[in-house]
Amino acid sequence: MPFVRIDLVEGRTLEQIHTIADAVQECMEEVFAAPPRDRYQVVTEHKPGRIILEDTGLGLERTDGVVVISVLQQGRSAEQKQALYAALAERLELKAGVRPEDLMVNVSENTRADWSFGMGRAQFLTGEL
Structure with a gap:
């Protein structure tokens, strides 16, 4: 159950x-x-200049077309994470014209106890999910 935040510069x-x-x-x-239908995404648009992504010495030239994707998830391997980074870069360039240089992705982990999908219950812990 990945939870995804997508941050981008307004204008799209x-x-x-x-x-x-x-x-x-x-x-x-x-x-x-x-x-399918396990989709939890929050998209936030920011005014120009409100997303600052330097290149950490990698020589990346960023534009206002930057997209930051943050994924909160459980139990994916390093190989799956690397495959995700590659798939996102390829798919977003192909379908949405996002330059790979303008894409930044981070993946974080949490536990089943860290989720409530509503009603004030921890559905993973109560057995509802």
Whole structure:
């Protein structure tokens, strides 16, 4: 059950934003084996200049087309994470025109006890999920 935050600079159309979100979900299903309809995404648009991504000495030239994807998940291997980074770069460039240089992805882990899907219950712990 990946939870995904997508941060980008404002100026894209709603259709472009949905294309990005859909491409991310496709990668979650294909690479992280997320079930269909197991989709939890928050998209946040920022004014120009509000996302600052330097290149850490890698020589990346960023534009205002930057997209930051943060994934909170459980139990994926280093190989799956690397496959996700590659799939996202390829898919977002192909479907949404996001330059690989403008994509930054981070993946963090948590536990089953860290989730409540509503109703004030920890559904993974109560056996509802």
